Amino acid sequence: MRSSIVGIPVLLPLVFAGAAAFAQIPDSAETRPKLVMRHADEFVITGEGRDEIYTAAGNVEFVQGDARFTCSRAEYRRSGERAVFYGPVEIYDGTRTLTAMKVDYNGRTGVEDAFGNVVLVSGNHRLSAEHVRYSQKEKTAEADTDVIIRDLVENVTLFGGRGLYEIPGRYGMMSEHARLVKADSLGSDSLVVDGRYMEAWSDSGLVVVHDSVRVLKDEMRAVCSLLRYCAEQDSIMLTGSPVVWQEQQRMSGDTVSIVLEEMKIRKGRLAGRAEIVSTDTTSADMMSGNTIFFSAETDSLRTVHVVGQAKSVYYVDEDETGTNTFTGDEISMTFQGKKLHRLLVESAPGKSSGRFVPDTGKSTVPDTAATKGKTDE
Numbered sequence: 001m002r003s004s005i006v007g008i009p010v011l012l013p014l015v016f017a018g019a020a021a022f023a024q025i026p027d028s029a030e031t032r033p034k035l036v037m038r039h040a041d042e043f044v045i046t047g048e049g050r051d052e053i054y055t056a057a058g059n060v061e062f063v064q065g066d067a068r069f070t071c072s073r074a075e076y077r078r079s080g081e082r083a084v085f086y087g088p089v090e091i092y093d094g095t096r097t098l099t100a101m102k103v104d105y106n107g108r109t110g111v112e113d114a115f116g117n118v119v120l121v122s123g124n125h126r127l128s129a130e131h132v133r134y135s136q137k138e139k140t141a142e143a144d145t146d147v148i149i150r151d152l153v154e155n156v157t158l159f160g161g162r163g164l165y166e167i168p169g170r171y172g173m174m175s176e177h178a179r180l181v182k183a184d185s186l187g188s189d190s191l192v193v194d195g196r197y198m199e200a201w202s203d204s205g206l207v208v209v210h211d212s213v214r215v216l217k218d219e220m221r222a223v224c225s226l227l228r229y230c231a232e233q234d235s236i237m238l239t240g241s242p243v244v245w246q247e248q249q250r251m252s253g254d255t256v257s258i259v260l261e262e263m264k265i266r267k268g269r270l271a272g273r274a275e276i277v278s279t280d281t282t283s284a285d286m287m288s289g290n291t292i293f294f295s296a297e298t299d300s301l302r303t304v305h306v307v308g309q310a311k312s313v314y315y316v317d318e319d320e321t322g323t324n325t326f327t328g329d330e331i332s333m334t335f336q337g338k339k340l341h342r343l344l345v346e347s348a349p350g351k352s353s354g355r356f357v358p359d360t361g362k363s364t365v366p367d368t369a370a371t372k373g374k375t376d377e
Contacts, residue, residue, distance in 0.1 A: 034064065036062065036063050036064065038063055039059060040059065043056050053076070053077055057072070057073045060073060062085075070089070071090070072086055073086040084102065088100075089102065098119070099118070099119045101115060110136035111134070113132075114133075115131050116130065125167075127141060127148070141167075155231075156180060158178070158180055161175065161176025170203055173197065173198070174198050175196065178196065190217070191215070191260070193213065193214070193229070195212060205232050215238075217263065219247050221245045223241075225241060226238070226239045227239075234260045236258050248279050249278045249279075250275075252275050253271055253273055254271060254272025256268065256271075257271070267294065269292070287306055288309075292307075310345075321358065323357045325354065325355045327345075328352035332346070
């Protein structure tokens with residue numbers, strides 16, 4: 001049997017109202033409304049009985065409850081309440097908009113399988129991929145192949161091979177070569193974080209990157225096993241053997257926290273086995289302690305404050321060259337350019353020490369004081 005209708009009117013829902021294929025289908029304890037065609041420029045029926053296929057073309061519009069489907073062409077199988085929409089396809093239900101080149105739709109379950117340049121938009125959040133499976137009931141999207149989630153966290157873009165986006169929880173997850181990119185307001189500088197997978201929560205502005213984490217920002221590089229990015233503070237916290245390299249400096253600790261300002265390092269804290277090592281072509285300076293606080297300008301250190309079992313070792317290249325070593329409860333340092341400008345040791349009586357070792361041999365200075373460099377005790 002074959003029949004066709006050209007110039008389908010808007011009253012077409014009446015044609016389908018009695019069709020078994022559009023009857024209400026139980027969805028768990030709920031009842032889903034009928035999938036109804038509202039309009040098509042051309043309509044064709046092929047097959048018979050449960051094998052009937054309804055083909056619509058030209059300005060096609062379907063509705064089901066709050067969902068509205070528009071496309072260039074559609075095929076509907078009476079058995080199973082399945083429809084295939086061909087692009088460009090747009091689906092809108094008041095919560096989100098999905099566009100794609102093809103959507104395989106299950107009217108029983110409300111699951112949309114979308115293919116080709118798929119874009120899902122909900123509020124300010126935007127997910128794109130080559131394939132997205134969206135559940136109307138759960139309001140959740142599973143995506144794969146060239147997945148991008150934009151602005152789930154403000155000014156942050158997530159990339160990956162597979163992704164998950166939950167509209168009710170405002171939550172996203174990315175895996176398979178997952179990457180976070182945070183750009184400054186001008187788009188001229190960016191923070192790039194790679195990991196095995198990452199999670200993002202819109203309401204808290206938090207992104208957590210898991211396993212084999214690598215960070216790149218201008219001349220800064222870092223590695224760790226877990227990174228937390230907080231949008232409100234514009235900060236990153238690294239744990240799991242974190243190491244940060246910035247120009248000629250290496251920073252490490254049990255936890256490394258860095259606050260950014262317009263994508264430049266503003267200040268930070270190293271907690272637990274904290275250490276900063278600065279190297280050049282001829283020497284290496286070192287600061288260590290339980291905790292190190294630092295501030296920076298244009299990504300270069302300006303102040304360093306070491307607290308708890310503080311130790312500073314730095315090379316002197318003025319007058320007599322050699323190495324100065326200081327220990328105490330706390331050590332504060334200020335820098336001008338890349339040079340140490342001032343050093344202050346604060347400690348309980350008898351618990352601080354200083355020693356200068358010239359390049360030519362052993363120290364000639366008692367452990368209770370140091371003679372090279374600008375210092376205060």
